Amino acid sequence: MSEKQRKATAYWKENVRxxxxxxxxxxxxxxxxxxxxxxxxxxxxxxGFKLGFWFAQQGSIYIFVLLIFVYVRLMNKLDKKYGYDEE
Incomplete structure (x- = not known):
């Protein structure tokens, strides 16, 4: 296995994690x-709303949008770590 393939495999393992x-x-x-x-x-x-109801109606949507931004930040760091940010 070449160095490029090892790097790609490590990149995708971390991405999946x-x-x-x-x-x-x-x-x-x-x-x-x-x-x-x-x-x-x-x-x-x-x-004024019960917290369980709030999470079911709005909270999970807010968390999902927040997780999108977290994922983008993590992937930008991961790209830099493995040298894929130059493309």
Whole structure:
């Protein structure tokens, strides 16, 4: 295996790790906070609404958009690390 192939393999392994982590966070926020932990979160109010309801309606969308920006930042760093930012 050439050095270029090793670098590409390491790049994609790290990329997949980032994807799995970010998708896990999104799953926990959208499904977990909105459905599984709804009863526990409903004991807290945010802006007059129960927190479980808020996550189900708006919170998971905000977190998803935030995760997009986090992914872009992580990928820019990863591109620089492996030298793919020059193209």
């Amino acid at each position: 980032y994807l799995i982590l970010l998708l896990l966070i999104w799953f926990l926020v959208s499904y977990g906070a909105g459905i599984l932990f709804k009863d526990v979160l409903d004991t807290v109010k945010l802006g």
